[in-house]
Amino acid sequence: MSETQLNTLKPAAGAKHAKRRVGRGIGSGLGKTAGRGHKGQKSRAGGFHKVGFEGGQMPLQRRLPKRGFTPLGKHLFAEVRLSDLERLPVEEIDVQVLKQAGVVGQTVRYAKVIKSGELSRKVVLKGVAATAGARAAIEAAGGSLA
DSSP, rough: EEEGGGGGGOTTSSOOOOOOOTSOOGSSSOOTTSSSOSSGGGSSOOOOOTOOBTTOOOEEEEESSOOOOOOOGGGGGEEEHHHHHOSSSSSEEHHHHHHHHTSOTTOOOOEESOSSSSSOOOOOOSSSSEEEHHHHEEEEHTTTEO
16 A cells, blocks of 8 residues: 655545636526526625514514513522432432532522432431422431421
8 A cells, every 4th residue: 555645635536626606607507696686685785684684574573572581590499309319329418419419500509309209218408498298208218407
């Protein structure tokens, strides 16, 4: 096998193709109007309009009613299942432990345990809230909320 020299390197056949040259005569298929059609703002040099602009007609995003909102603090709160607590290797659980275990996101400040899944071991929650059903399940397993 011959060694490839730097001065003989070239792309594989068919890997490169010539850029489409618009406005270069009838034979190119894009002569005369150069693919812009006839007349109108978009056919002209500098014919620009804003995204969503509909020629003066009220744009769709303004015709539709406003609906809902995104709470600014949405990422601060997280729900934790009883089954998530079951899998954690530690007995004392706070928000920091939940973050390190990857149960909640890093931006979370407040966590609340919900009654989903089973809990068969003792856990002590510190600074973590719980629903009434979850609290009953934790206390039934011998755990507590601090």
